[in-house]
Amino acid sequence: MDYMLFICTDPTAPEYVPAEDNIEEWAAEIEARGIARHGDRLRPVEDATTVTVRGGEVIVADGPFAETKEWVAGYDIIACTDLDEAIEVASKHPMAKFGKIEIRPVWPFGS
Amino acid sequence: MAAELTVRTAIESASAAETARIIATLIRVTGDWSLAEDCVQDAFARALVDWPERGIPANTGAWLTTVAKNRAIDRMRSAASEKRAVRELTILAELEELADEPPGDPAADPAGDDDRLRLIYTCCHPALPLEARVALTLRTVAGLTTGEIARAFLVPEATMSKRLVRARGKIRDAGIPYRVPPPELISERTAGILSVLYLMFNEGYAATGGTTLIREPLVREAIRLNRLLIRLLNGSPQEPEALGLLALMLFQHGRRKTRTDAAGDLVTLEDQDRERWDRAATAEAVALLAAADRLGASRGSRPGSYRIQAAIAACHMTAPDFGSTDFARVALLYDRLAQLAPSPVVELNRAVAVAMSQGPEAGLALMEQLDRTRSLERYYLLPAAKADLLRRLGRMHEAGRDYLRARALAPSEVERRYLSKRLAETGAEGTGVL
Structure with a gap:
């Protein structure tokens, strides 16, 4: 089963400590376990663009669709046996400590 | 009439004893929670019609399992023919493999x-x-x-x-x-x-x-599920805490009849009629707690929060009267609990126990400290407990003020009535000073 991890910032989380950021180690582990599908960082919300079509007209706006204190800073798609494995993998991600991670099961079309 | 009653009793006891086992088995095989629950419910519905007519089967569990299983097979079959799905067919085969006769003794x-x-x-x-x-x-x-x-x-x-x-x-x-x-x-x-x-x-x-x-x-x-869990956990390191929790529940349950009076008013621990506490429940709880401690000691596991809370309840439930409660031990246990799971409510309880063992001034000092942290601002029991100590010290005016504060925060009518009664005793209400 595929899960998407939304790597989010959290203003209430402990301050970021670069020395404790072991993201390479984490990435290497999911690679070695064969569960990594795809993942990356995302540029900050300042670089976001929102598109809507209303009455046939394309409306382009600067910024994210919702102003929140928390924003998605990255994502990973992982293939896990079950939610417990996804939780275990997410809990090892450095941003679980310095931010928060939302786990969402992927819902494939046709299922 | 009598037959109907017997059937009803048989269904009720079968429901308590068998539901989880049958549902659990069907979920394991089909992976479908709603289907499993529906089929078991159908089986009980069938029993309600069938048993009064044909008599209660000798092995009710086996009867229910068979009916629920067949129901699941029917539903799977129609799903399989609709979708021609391999998955449903595999599940069907597995369902048909399920043993019809569960062992008579659930423990085995x-x-x-x-x-x-x-x-x-x-x-x-x-x-x-x-x-x-x-x-x-x-x-x-x-x-x-x-x-x-x-x-x-x-x-x-x-x-x-x-x-x-x-x-x-x-x-x-x-x-x-x-x-x-x-x-x-x-x-x-x-x-x-x-x-x-x-x-x-x-x-x-x-x-x-x-x-x-x-x-x-x-x-x-x-209580029933806790007993089941203890049986299932047999021998695991989690067993002592599960035993502790059951002891805690039985201690609290043991004084259920004395918590309110005939008018539905709250009766505090001090004023409860200890003669009416459930002796059997208390005795079982004491034995469970001892078993938890023995098990814990043999595995070198320290008491967790349920065992400590049960030990506190034991101090109350085994004291012949309120005055002879070992409050020094209660205070010590709350201290341990606070170290394990720090919380202002635990601190408040510790302050009450300190007041009882060392005198109201000592308890009051702790409560005032707690009051200053404002961590229990919305919790009516802090001003209520403070008021109680102030009343014991004869400081009626201050007591009245805290009873009023407590009443304003109290969650239900029962508590408000109790606090109004106490407030009236201080003679502070209606004097214009408040």
């Missing part, structure tokens, strides 16, 4: 035990909202109907039904595993089950006045 049914444990751990998975964990456990493991659970939680049946549907949906769609967790998770997940059971118990226990009867099933099921 290791496969059934595994199924039930799996079911409890899944219902109490931390990814489900807490209220859904409680509801799902009551529905699936305890076999209560959705209507019964809704009434116990004082919500409309449709609300409860939606909550259960959503929980089952998440188990399926988010891939919550149907299993006993692996060793690295078992301790935290078992603690999760215990907190679900304690919440269930407290929901029922907090009931006052007219709602007591409706919520009684929560207390009964929490």
Whole structure:
């Protein structure tokens, strides 16, 4: 089963400590376990663009669709046996400590 | 009439004893929670019609299992023919393989035990909202109907039904595993089950006045499920805490009759009629706590919060009267509890015990300290406890002020009535100074 991890910032989380950021180690582990599908960082919300079509007209706006204190800073798609494995993998991600991670099961079309 | 009663009793005891096992087995084979629950419900509905006519079967569990299993086979067959799906056919084959006769003695049914444990751990998975964990456990493991659970939680049946549907949906769609967790998770997940059971118990226990009867099933099921869990945990490192929790529940349950008076008013521990405490429940709780301590000691595991709370309850429940309670020990136990799970409520309880063992001034000093932290600003028991000590010290004016504060924060009419009575005793109300 595929899960998407939304790597989010959290203003209430402990301050970021670069020395404790072991993201390479984490990435290497999911690679070695064969569960990594795809993942990356995302540029900050300042670089976001929102598109809507209303009455046939394309409306382009600067910024994210919702102003929140928390924003998605990255994502990973992982293939896990079950939610417990996804939780275990997410809990090892450095941003679980310095931010928060939302786990969402992927819902494939046709299922 | 008599026959009807016997059938009803037989169905009720079969429901308590068999539901979880049959549902658990069907879920394991089909992976479909709603189907499993529906089929078991159908089996009980059939029993209601069949047993009065043809008599109660010798082995009710086997009868129900067969009916539920056949029902599941029917449903799977029609699903398989509709979809021509391989998955349904595999499940069908497995269903047909299921043993028809469960062993007569549930204690000697290791496969059934595994199924039930799996079911409890899944219902109490931390990814489900807490209220859904409680509801799902009551529905699936305890076999209560959705209507019964809704009434116990004082919500409309449709609300409860939606909550259960959503929980089952998440188990399926988010891939919550149907299993006993692996060793690295078992301790935290078992603690999760215990907190679900304690919440269930407290929901029922907090009931006052007219709602007591409706919520009684929560207390009964929490105790019954805790017993089941202890049997299933046999030999695991989590067993002492589960024993501690059962002891705690039985201690509290043992004085249920004395918590309110005939008018439904609150009676404090000090004024409760100890003659009416349930001696059998207390004796069992004392024995359970001793067993928990023995087990814990032999495994070198330190008492967790349930064992400590049970030990505190034991101090109260085994004292012949309020005055002879070992409050020094109570204070010490609260101290330990505070170290394990720091909370202002625990601090408040410790302050009360200190007041009782070292005198009201010592307790009052701790409570004033707590008051200054403002961590219990909205909690009526802090001003209520302070007022009580001030009253004992003869500082009636200050006592009156705190009783008023407490009354304004009290959560229910029963508490407000109690506080009004105490307030009147201080003679402070209506004097214009407040």
